[in-house]
Amino acid sequence: MKLDIQNVSKKYNSNKYGLKEYTLNIENGILGLLGPNGAGKSTLLKMIATISKPSNGSILLNKNNVVKDPNYMRKQLGYLPQDFGVYPNLNAYEFLEYMAALKGIGGSQLKQRIAFLLEGLNLTEVAKKPIGNYSGGMKQRIGIAQALLNHPKILLFDEPTVGLDPEERVRFRNLISELANDCIVILSSHIVSDIDTIADQVAIMKEGRLLCQGNQKAIINNVKNKVYEITMNKEDTPNFIKQHIVLNTIRKKDTVTVRYISDTSIASAIPCEATLEDAYLYTTKK
Numbered sequence: 029m030k031l032d033i034q035n036v037s038k039k040y041n042s043n044k045y046g047l048k049e050y051t052l053n054i055e056n057g058i059l060g061l062l063g064p065n066g067a068g069k070s071t072l073l074k075m076i077a078t079i080s081k082p083s084n085g086s087i088l089l090n091k092n093n094v095v096k097d098p099n100y101m102r103k104q105l106g107y108l109p110q111d112f113g114v115y116p117n118l119n120a121y122e123f124l125e126y127m128a129a130l131k132g133i134g135g136s137q138l139k140q141r142i143a144f145l146l147e148g149l150n151l152t153e154v155a156k157k158p159i160g161n162y163s164g165g166m167k168q169r170i171g172i173a174q175a176l177l178n179h180p181k182i183l184l185f186d187e188p189t190v191g192l193d194p195e196e197r198v199r200f201r202n203l204i205s206e207l208a209n210d211c212i213v214i215l216s217s218h219i220v221s222d223i224d225t226i227a228d229q230v231a232i233m234k235e236g237r238l239l240c241q242g243n244q245k246a247i248i249n250n251v252k253n254k255v256y257e258i259t260m261n262k263e264d265t266p267n268f269i270k271q272h273i274v275l276n277t278i279r280k281k282d283t284v285t286v287r288y289i290s291d292t293s294i295a296s297a298i299p300c301e302a303t304l305e306d307a308y309l310y311t312t313k314k
């Protein structure tokens with residue numbers, strides 16, 4: 029599978045772009061799409077899912093232009109939108125059967141597939157209860173299950189871990205890792221820890237533009253040997269923050285430990301191993 033996003037822009041009105049001149053190439057594996065709120069992640073995923081059309085540019089799946097031929101994408105697509113809605117009176121099983129019917133999936137394997145997904149997402153025990161009574165995390169898991177019904181070859185998850193507790197996040201990551209063989213998975217998030225353990229590739233975006241793309245090592249290399257921690261008195265902190273790119277601060281009683289990025293070292297600063305979080309904050313703060 030190969031997805032080529034070529035010079036895509038999405039103009040919402042005369043001066044508002046959701047995405048601008050965006051080019052990204054994705055092959056089989058898991059891509060983590062990272063960006064702060066408003067970066068354009070949902071805008072991009074909606075266009076890949078053929079729910080909205082680019083104002084300019086093209087989106088090719090295995091060289092087929094899916095802007096012109098959306099069915100080519102839809103047949104192979106699993107999509108969890110950010111604002112996924114459910115029918116509160118249906119139970120999980122009925123809801124998945126209904127979603128399967130909408131997607132044109134039927135046959136003898138369907139029952140087995142639904143049972144597999146309910147089990148994988150830890151919903152078997154509640155499968156006969158109306159979804160209206162589910163917690164936010166359980167509804168989100170139903171959304172993940174419906175995206176997987178048709179054995180998709182391209183999977184788009186828009187902020188999939190919202191509402192999931194830490195144990196559910198681990199379960200979700202394991203499930204996705206299992207399913208990601210020979211297909212494309214794109215996970216959007218503004219939380220680095222949601223993607224850093226599973227994404228083969230990372231794309232960082234901001235204000236509708238792609239800032240960088242690469243494997244995690246390459247992205248982290250952008251800040252290698254530049255991350256330091258320094259502990260100082262509280263009163264010295266504001267001035268230090270003004271003069272440096274600060275990644276985070278940890279306040280104790282009288283002191284503050286500042287994690288920051290710099291090309292040069294200072295005497296009392298301790299060099300730190302760079303993380304994807306550092307690279308993300310640096311790239312989006314610059």
Ligand SMILES: Nc1ncnc2c1ncn2[C@@H]1O[C@H](COP(=O)(O)OP(=O)(O)OP(=O)(O)O)[C@@H](O)[C@H]1O
Pocket residue numbers: 040041044045046047063064065066067068069070071072110218
């Ligand atoms: N239908 C719309 N009409 C006008 N502007 C829009 C529309 N949808 C999104 N935008 C704008 O486009 C930009 C990108 O929004 P988008 O929802 O794609 O970002 P995002 O990275 O998914 O952020 P979030 O996680 O907050 O949803 C934002 O400035 C947003 O306000």
